[in-house]
Amino acid sequence: MKWRLELDNSQANLGLRESVYLLMAELPADKVTTYGDIAVMAGHPRAARIVGGIAHQGPDELSWHRLVNARGGLAIGYPGGQGVQRQLLELDGIECTDEYTVKDFGERRWRPNHHL
DNA sequence: CGAGTGACCGCAA
DNA sequence: ATTGCGGCCACTC
Numbered sequence: 786m787k788w789r790l791e792l793d794n795s796q797a798n799l800g801l802r803e804s805v806y807l808l809m810a811e812l813p814a815d816k817v818t819t820y821g822d823i824a825v826m827a828g829h830p831r832a833a834r835i836v837g838g839i840a841h842q843g844p845d846e847l848s849w850h851r852l853v854n855a856r857g858g859l860a861i862g863y864p865g866g867q868g869v870q871r872q873l874l875e876l877d878g879i880e881c882t883d884e885y886t887v888k889d890f891g892e893r894r895w896r897p898n899h900h901l
Numbered sequence: 902c903g904a905g906t907g908a909c910c911g912c913a914a
Numbered sequence: 915a916t917t918g919c920g921g922c923c924a925c926t927c
Contacts, residue, residue, distance in 0.1 A: 801924060820909055835924045837908040860908035
C-alpha cells in the first residue's frame with residue numbers, strides 16, 4: 786500500500802508539494818527523513834531547498850519535526866526554535882545530541898525499501 | 902509573467 | 915573539525 790502511494794507520486798503528475806505531503810504522511814512515527822531524501826522520492830532530486838520551503842508552510846497535522854537535514858541536524862528555522870523540535874522528537878522516542886542532531890541518525894533515517 | 906527567496910547540499914579553504 | 919560559498923529550482927508575490 787505504501788508502495789502504491791509513493792509510486793504514484795514519483796510519477797510526478799502531482800505537484801512537488803502534494804508529493805511531499807504524501808511522503809511525510811508515510812513516514813513512520815519512529816523514523817526521521819531528510820529534505821533531500823524527500824526531494825528524491827518525490828522525483829525532484831535537486832529540490833531539497835524547496836522541500837524546506839514547503840515544510841515551512843505545510844499543514845500542522847503532518848509531523849515536520851521528523852524532517853531534518855542531510856546530516857541529521859534539526860531545522861534552522863523551526864517555529865519556536867530547535868529546542869522545540871528536539872522536544873517533539875523526544876516525545877516520539879527519538880533522542881538528540883546536545884548539538885541538535887538526531888542521535889543514531891543512520892538507524893533512524895527512513896528508507897523506503899522499494900523505490901525503483 | 903519575472904525576480905527574489907529559502908526549515909538545503911556538497912565541496913572547497 | 916568548522917566555516918564559507920555557490921548552485922540549486924519550485925514556490926511565492
